[in-house]
Amino acid sequence: MTNFNQLTMASQHYRYLLDGQWCEPGTGDYEAIRAPYDDSLVGYLPLMTQEEAGRAIAGAKKAQPEWAAAPVNERSRILFRAADILEERATEIGSVLMKEIAKKRGSAIDEVKRTADFIRYTAEEGKRIVGETLHGDSFPGFDRRKVSVVHRVPLGVVLAISPFNYPINLAASKIAPALVTGNTVVFKPATQGAISGLLLVAAFADAGLPAGVLNTVVGRGSVIGDYLVQHPDISMITFTGGSVNGARIAKQAGMIPMVMELGGKDAAIVLPDADLDVVAKHIVSGAFSYSGQRCTAVKRILVMDSIADELIKRLVPLVEKLSIGNPEENADITPLINDSSADYVAGLIDDAVLKGAQLLTGGHRDGRLIHPTLLDAVTVDMRIAWEEPFGPALPILRVSSEQEAIDIANASEYGLQSSIFTKDIEAAFRIANQLEVGTVQINGRTERGPDHFPFMGVKSSGMGTQGIAYSIQSMTRQKSTVINLSE
Ligand code: NAP
Ligand code: G3P
Numbered sequence: 001m002t003n004f005n006q007l008t009m010a011s012q013h014y015r016y017l018l019d020g021q022w023c024e025p026g027t028g029d030y031e032a033i034r035a036p037y038d039d040s041l042v043g044y045l046p047l048m049t050q051e052e053a054g055r056a057i058a059g060a061k062k063a064q065p066e067w068a069a070a071p072v073n074e075r076s077r078i079l080f081r082a083a084d085i086l087e088e089r090a091t092e093i094g095s096v097l098m099k100e101i102a103k104k105r106g107s108a109i110d111e112v113k114r115t116a117d118f119i120r121y122t123a124e125e126g127k128r129i130v131g132e133t134l135h136g137d138s139f140p141g142f143d144r145r146k147v148s149v150v151h152r153v154p155l156g157v158v159l160a161i162s163p164f165n166y167p168i169n170l171a172a173s174k175i176a177p178a179l180v181t182g183n184t185v186v187f188k189p190a191t192q193g194a195i196s197g198l199l200l201v202a203a204f205a206d207a208g209l210p211a212g213v214l215n216t217v218v219g220r221g222s223v224i225g226d227y228l229v230q231h232p233d234i235s236m237i238t239f240t241g242g243s244v245n246g247a248r249i250a251k252q253a254g255m256i257p258m259v260m261e262l263g264g265k266d267a268a269i270v271l272p273d274a275d276l277d278v279v280a281k282h283i284v285s286g287a288f289s290y291s292g293q294r295c296t297a298v299k300r301i302l303v304m305d306s307i308a309d310e311l312i313k314r315l316v317p318l319v320e321k322l323s324i325g326n327p328e329e330n331a332d333i334t335p336l337i338n339d340s341s342a343d344y345v346a347g348l349i350d351d352a353v354l355k356g357a358q359l360l361t362g363g364h365r366d367g368r369l370i371h372p373t374l375l376d377a378v379t380v381d382m383r384i385a386w387e388e389p390f391g392p393a394l395p396i397l398r399v400s401s402e403q404e405a406i407d408i409a410n411a412s413e414y415g416l417q418s419s420i421f422t423k424d425i426e427a428a429f430r431i432a433n434q435l436e437v438g439t440v441q442i443n444g445r446t447e448r449g450p451d452h453f454p455f456m457g458v459k460s461s462g463m464g465t466q467g468i469a470y471s472i473q474s475m476t477r478q479k480s481t482v483i484n485l486s487e
Contacts (some may be wrong), residue, residue, distance in 0.1 A: 003205035004089065007198050012043040016218050017201050018052070019059040020211025026052060031220075033195055035103040036368055037333045039275050043195045047219045050227050056215035060157045060184040061233045063212030068182035072127050075180050079123035083208035085170075087116040093168065097196040097226050101164055102334040102368075103290055104327045115172045116199070116351050118451045125452075126180030129472065136266065145485040154182035154474040155257060156235030159228055161221070161249075163241045164292045164337055167193030168200050170261075173451065174238045174278055175204070175214065177471035185234070188228060190219045190241070192337055221245070229253045236475060240295075242459040243414070250463075259464030259474050262457055263388045264295045264416030266446040267409045269431060270303040270311060271402070271422035278443070279421045280314035283394075286419070286445030288322055288372050291333050292392040295461075296417050296446045299388060300378075302405040305398040312360060312376060312396070319361050335368035336391050342368040345391030348384040349373055352395065355382050362392070386412060402431055410436045415458035416447035437461075 006022040007015050013030060015022035023046075030044035048056075067075070086093070103111070129152050136146030160174035171189055178185045189197030197216075199300030204214050217228060229237060229249045236257045239249055243263040250258060268283050270276075286298035303311055325331040336342045346365055352375050354358055362373030370391050378385055378395035385395055385408075399405045409418055420428045421443040432440040438456035441447070448455045448466075456465040464474055 003202040004199070012041060014043050014045055014195055014198055016046050016048060016198065016216045017205060018056050018215050019063075023052075024047070031191065033100060033192065035099045036192075036337055037099070038484075040099070042096065042100045043389060045194050045218055046193065048217055048224065050224065053217045053219070053224055053227060054231070055234050056217050057157065057186050057228075057231050058080045059212040060186050061216045063210060064154070064182075065155055067184055067210060067213045069114070070182070072129070072180065072182070075182065076123040076126050078204075078207045078209055079119050079126070079176060079180055081120040082204045082209075083116040083123070085203040086112060086119070086200065090116070093196065094200045096199060097167060097193075098327050100196050101167060101193050101337060102327045104330045104334060105334065106330050107290060108327070109253070111169050114449070114451070115169045118169065118172055118468070119176045121452055122176040122180055122472070123259070125472060126177070128160045129181070129476065131478075140460050145487070147483045147485065149481045149483065152365040152473075153180075154476055156183060157186060157233055158183045158475055159186050159188065159234045159237045161225075161228075161237070161239045161241065162188050162190055162193070162197065164190035167181040167196040167292065170240050171197050171200055173310070173420050173466060173471065174240075175200075177468060178238070178475045179204075179213065181472055181476050183475055184212065185214045186217055186228070186234070187214060188221065188225075191218070191220055194218050205243050225249070226252060238471070238474070246348050246462060247460075257474065257477075259466060259471070260462040261295065261455070262460060262462040262468055264297070264457065264461050265299045265386065265388055265414040265416055266296055266417045266419070267300050267405075267412075267414045268298045268403045268419040268421065268446070269409065270301065270307065271420070271424065271427060272304050272307050273423045274307075274421040275423070276307065276311050276314050279311060280318055282419070282421070282443075282445040284315060284318040284322070286447070287394045288319070288332060288392050291336060291370070292394075293337065293390050296448050298394065298419065298446055299429070300385065301394065301396045302399050302408055303396060305400055308376075308396065308398045312374075315374060316361050319374050322372050324369065324371060333369070333372050333392055337368075338368060339368060341391060342370055345370050345389045345393050348387060348389050349375070349393050352378055352382045352384045355379070356397070357382060357384075380408065380411075388414070406431060406434050410434070413460040416461035417441060419444060419446050
């Protein structure tokens, strides 16, 4: 029987993977995971105890030396196999993902396929890790008898904590680079998205991962998170999620390497010479894909006042064309992940309107479903100018100069990405060079892909860099062996 079949018990009670075994929770505790769209049951998630989490870490630590000693071409082969298995199951896993996080069917299946490509690229890149050799004579007082042979070694046990909005891709973006470099992984998925995460783990297990190399910890981060991040046998933490949790983890974890991919408030800066038909398409796609639940979503428009009305004329019909409703029917706008998220987004909209913003379209909700909302005349005293909605609400701030746009963009606590729309490449670079962000997109929507590009945030948007080769670097360290030749 494959792991894929072992992970589910009768009546949709799921198991977690620990040291190669699919286990039931010792306490018998489960959390019902329900679809944000219609509250239908997705499955029952096992809730692990701290003792079980401790065994997951211990098992990963025990398995790590042998996994690190395996030839990288063997580790790579297993990853290639996992990618193939994942792709074979893309429709089945995509359907679960769609239900679990209300991501439209096409995007859900695409996420699984994108992840298979991610894993393959990682499997190949992992074989390209090289070191260097230094000779002593390039420094005064030394000669060539002293030689340093530098190579990269794995860190040990990687704690991978992933968010709800890409439960397969952002999990694999941590797991795959860690595995190919000889680390073992303790994987903590977001609770809403954890069933999808377990299906990803089953693909790795079916690909032949040795027991303990990839262990799972499922349960509420607020309950088990502190224990995990402070555990002395964790060698590295790679976290993707909200800035508040990221900051908490960074304070608690102590002196171990970390990569944090956190919140964002990506600005789209629109200059007067931009092609507004093109700009409108990029902005609507960037702001409202997956109902705005992307860290790299366009979360504010900074537009020159002189062209704002012309841009709005193009934005509103595109927003109003977005389909709304059932992810099963590929609706563009679907219910947000939970009630509190919908309450938060609605609160931002209400605050803006109360303070004088003009509601151009949207503004109403049906439960967790927030209709795509565009707000004009947003000012810096409104919460939505600064806070991350993580939902389909987009503020327009009118500016009178490039400098005003730069100043407002940089005044954000976040620094993930920004877009600049202009035909003037010199203006684009002039502005880009002043923006305090990880990435600037010129004439494109803000986005993480393609997945081999570096992906990073500054300020409250995180620290360290993802992107396949960069993740490989962050999950390894240099080791120097110095040879002292006699003659
Ligand atoms: P979240 O609530 O911070 O949760 C992220 C992960 O952290 C989940 O696995 C969560 O587990 C876990 N967690 C929660 N509290 C924890 C604690 N005290 N210690 C350790 N782990 C803990 O974020 P989310 O709601 O899943 O995702 C939305 C946020 O993440 C947004 O701010 C978005 O911008 C950001 N995000 C950033 C990126 C990026 O690449 N920069 C990508 C995606 C999302 P539970 O689910 O059990 O609470
Ligand atoms: O929020 C998830 C982040 O990684 C977005 O990915 O490719 O949709 O920009 P992408």
